[in-house]
Amino acid sequence: MSILRALHTRVNRSGLLLWALPLALLVVFFFYPLFAILRVMFEHTGAIFISDIWQPLGFTFYQALISTLLTILFGLPAAYVFSRFDFAGKRLMRMLTMLPFILPTVVTAAAFNSLLGPRGWFNLLLMKLTGSATPPVIFLNTFGAILIAHVFYNIAIIIRVVGSAWSQLDPRLDHSARVLGASPWRSFWQVTFPLLRRPILSAALLVFLFDFASFGVVLMLGGPSFQTLEVAIYSQALHYLNLPMAGLLSLIQLACTLLVTLVYGSVNRGKTIPLFPRLRGEGTSKPRAPWEKGIVFLTITFLFLLQVLPLLALATRSFVRLEADRGQRGGVETGLTLEYYRELFVNRSQSVFYVPPVQAIGNSLQYAAVTTLISCVAGTLLAYAMLKKGAARRWLDPLVMLPFGASAVTLGLGFIVAFSGSSLAGASFPWLVPLAHSLIAMPFVLRAVQPALASIPVSLLQSAAVLGASPLRVWWEVEMKLISRALISAALFSFTISLGEFGATTFIARPDNPTLPVAIFRYLSQPGAMNFGQAMAMSTILILVCAVSLALLEKFNQFLTGMD
Amino acid sequence: MSRLEVIDLHKDYENNPLLNGVSFFVDSGETLCLLGSSGSGKSTILRIIAGIETPDSGQVLWQGRDINAVPVYRRNFGLMFQDYALFPHLNVAENVAFGLRMQRFPQEKVTQSVQQALEQVNMTAFAERRVTDLSGGEQQRIALARALAASPQLLMLDEPLAALDRSLRVELQEELRALLHETGIPAIYVTHDQEEAITLGDRLALLHDGRIVQCGLTEAVFHYPANRWVAEFLGMTGLLTGMISARDPLTVQTECGELHPQSIPGAAVPVTGSTVTVLVKPVGLNIGLDDATADVLNGIVEDVRFLGDHYRVNIRLCSGTIFSVPTATAFPVGDQINLQLSPGDLLLLLE
Structure with missing residues (x-):
């Protein structure tokens, strides 16, 4: 009878067992490293300068705030266009705007580099036109580069979250306001906007959170003069070897992100975006009036320039040979080539690594596969455990979401502090990278699977049992089938996260065993056309993988629409 | 001949007794209607019989054998959920085939039985449809x-028509009734709707305060409700409170004068001075005819409704009670009328 009882309340006494594996993962690979950071702070001596805290902290808030405001400013018109108009290529465009969101930061850096960098298409074109010997546009290492990259990344959040809320607003609300005498403008401010306030706030906080924890973008596009907390942790730990300082910064970072996460959670608690039953396509129409056509055209053009052009620049750049060295005029001799791709398989002694880059691809794929497995199993177990109500859940719930608020760099720092020199150290234990990735991916898995699991009516499971299905078959034939879409989405997402993860991996991956993003980063930092070209080639491969993964995600829709 | 019997079921829900000694049985070829207000524990009884829940004490017997230890998936009972619980990831035919697959029938037999079952509910054309595209009535049929x-071996239906609109409900009641008699499987039908219970039940079992307060043939229950609660639950309105003033002939003193009800055959009549209820049966009353030998009730016509083939007249009795009576002709509102009551029209109810 105990199996039945467990079936009936889904998880009853066995709840603790469900917690065990994910909790063990968290304790060993999150809380222990966090504790290790604390210990290092107090045990080691290092120089702690208050100015070294205030400067990155202030800048982190400042850039996150400006980035968020810009993202909202540009995102809201796009959300409006996507939620109210039908136009040719809407699906494709929607997908293309989502692509940057899942792109690795190194790829973003490479993409903007290939478009606006000193050897990017834009500067090459201007140099050719003006005959200038130096690149006329300075984009890299500017504040503007950081801001543009952040908008590039996160505009998808505004479009998705606000756009979906907007498209789910009952158009009759607007219609009745208009019938009651409101002008379109007043109807927007009096009816539509108040209803969208909560989704806008929720999306803005999410954008702020991502901008706040931005690492790769700031490191690679902002250059040495801009330091967010994340970059400061990185340079304190790896460049100045000042672990206490890095640890202190990590804790400050953790506290800040936790705060924002809490605010985000309270904004989303009991959210009541009016969800009226509506027909598909109700409230959307083809743009007819000139201003409608205008706004759709402008939005699409803007999104194309912001999000698609850099990726196209990157992809084309990987197939074009430019023999000239930096700033060398006249020697620019263009030609199509596959050389950079072929070169990936060659092991050159002057290469940054002593292994051919293709091995980095192999590493990344392996790590991504392992990450997918670990995060999906652990995340699904957690989702089951979360169904159980009671005191245990109330305590463990925030504990589980803590890694969500922790930054990748903090996690990476914690890993090297906790495990370097131990038997789990990189050399003997290659699993640290996928484990770190799993911790980063697990909250995403949880957020995808838990709602799917919670929405299964108990009567379905009981019905299956009455029809003769044993508990195991109920689980397999009903529960697993019903959450399969969510699980596939979660798996794809984990895979993509792992493939592109940079912050934690820079700390953990061994120099002679890099992942793809780490390799791209190093190639980008090296001079020479060949290194640049190879970075472009590897980035293009990553874009392709991300695009395929995104296309599949769209197919299994669910996670992305449930992103809010 | 199959028989399901439950004996003295007890079940607490959040430390309050929900079932407090429930016993009844059902035989093959008959439908037992389990009737009770919502929250009375009707569904819990079905879930205990199905094996989804365990009783705190008491027995479930199938063919005389205690099956408390048999797990839900080995009982081979059918249970139709109130929300139908159709599997959204399976189409109509796959849903119907689910139980057969779980019991590992050969593919041939599965196909054949699915076809047959869909024929029984007139849904063969829907075999390949997605269940999420079906209307409520169609879902009900598939379930x-x-x-x-x-x-x-036993079919249990948990308010299967509750989610449907009225006209569909009436139509499906008839279909269900025919189907249940055709299959001959012992069936337990749970509902809070007395009309549904009359249509479908061969026998009624009324659940109140965690016990079965009355169980019997549908007609018998309507003729002789066991107590005031049963009469009220079945929608009877002519209830007058009074005190027994004599036992032979049985006389009850009420606010509307002395009445002479019959007592339920076989039931003990309480002692003189006991507080009791007299039920005025609404059917076949003499209205307005002068007959000195019978009891008379005076009342004022409050409301008259025309219902197609008869009228329903609401009469305010002297006690203030509104008594609702079907009549062949209409009466003017506000008129005083006399109800001439013969001994068969009045029944003594026990509290």
């Missing part, structure tokens, strides 16, 4: 087909 397909 029934799914419950019947695996030839359960």
Whole structure:
């Protein structure tokens, strides 16, 4: 009878067992490293300068705030266009705007580099036109580069979250306001906007959170003069070897992100975006009036320039040979080539690594596969455990979401502090990278699977049992089938996260065993056309993988629409 | 001949007794209607019989054998849920086939039984449809087909029509009634709707305060409600409180004068001075005819409704009670009328 009882309340006494594996993962690979950071702070001596805290902290808030405001400013018109108009290529465009969101930061850096960098298409074109010997546009290492990259990344959040809320607003609300005498403008401010306030706030906080924890973008596009907390942790730990300082910064970072996460959670608690039953396509129409056509055209053009052009620049750049060295005029001799791709398989002694880059691809794929497995199993177990109500859940719930608020760099720092020199150290234990990735991916898995699991009516499971299905078959034939879409989405997402993860991996991956993003980063930092070209080639491969993964995600829709 | 019997079921829900000694049985060829207000524990009884829940004490016997230890998936009972619980990831035919597959019938037999079950509910044309595209009535039919397909030994239906609109409900009541008699499987039908219970039940079992307060043939229950609660639950309105003033002939003193009700055959009549209820049966009353030998009740016509083939007249009795009576002709509102009551029209109810 105990199996039945467990079936009936889904998880009853066995709840603790469900917690065990994910909790063990968290304790060993999150809380222990966090504790290790604390210990290092107090045990080691290092120089702690208050100015070294205030400067990155202030800048982190400042850039996150400006980035968020810009993202909202540009995102809201796009959300409006996507939620109210039908136009040719809407699906494709929607997908293309989502692509940057899942792109690795190194790829973003490479993409903007290939478009606006000193050897990017834009500067090459201007140099050719003006005959200038130096690149006329300075984009890299500017504040503007950081801001543009952040908008590039996160505009998808505004479009998705606000756009979906907007498209789910009952158009009759607007219609009745208009019938009651409101002008379109007043109807927007009096009816539509108040209803969208909560989704806008929720999306803005999410954008702020991502901008706040931005690492790769700031490191690679902002250059040495801009330091967010994340970059400061990185340079304190790896460049100045000042672990206490890095640890202190990590804790400050953790506290800040936790705060924002809490605010985000309270904004989303009991959210009541009016969800009226509506027909598909109700409230959307083809743009007819000139201003409608205008706004759709402008939005699409803007999104194309912001999000698609850099990726196209990157992809084309990987197939074009430019023999000239930096700033060398006249020697620019263009030609199509596959050389950079072929070169990936060659092991050159002057290469940054002593292994051919293709091995980095192999590493990344392996790590991504392992990450997918670990995060999906652990995340699904957690989702089951979360169904159980009671005191245990109330305590463990925030504990589980803590890694969500922790930054990748903090996690990476914690890993090297906790495990370097131990038997789990990189050399003997290659699993640290996928484990770190799993911790980063697990909250995403949880957020995808838990709602799917919670929405299964108990009567379905009981019905299956009455029809003769044993508990195991109920689980397999009903529960697993019903959450399969969510699980596939979660798996794809984990895979993509792992493939592109940079912050934690820079700390953990061994120099002679890099992942793809780490390799791209190093190639980008090296001079020479060949290194640049190879970075472009590897980035293009990553874009392709991300695009395929995104296309599949769209197919299994669910996670992305449930992103809010 | 199959028989399901439950004996003295007890079940607490959040430390309050929900079932407080429930016993009844059902035989093959008959439908037992379990009737009770919502929250009375009707569904819990079904879930205990199905094996989804365990009783705190008491027995469930199938063919005389205690099956408390048999797990839900080995009982081979059919249970139709109130929300139908159709599997959204399976189409109509796959839903119907689910039970057969779980019991590992050969593919040939599965196909054949699915076809047969869909025929029984007139849904063969829907076999390949997605269940999420079906209307409420169609879902109800598929849920029934799914419950019947695996030839359960016992069929339980948990308010199967509650989610449907009225006209559809009446139509499906008839279909269900025919189907249940055709299959001959012992059936337990749970509802809070007395009309549904009359249509479908061969016998009624009324659940109140965690006990079965009355169980018997549907007609018998209507003729002789066991107590005031049963009469009220069945929608009877002519209830007058009074005190027994004499036992032979049985006389009850009420606010509306002395009445002479019959007592339920075989039931003990309380002692003189006891507080009791007299039920005025609404059918076949003499209105306005002068007959000195019978008891008379005076009242004022409050409201008259025309219902197609008869009228329903609401009469305010002297006690203030509104008594609702079907009549062949209309009466003017506000008129005083006399109800001439013969001994068969009045029944003594026990509290």
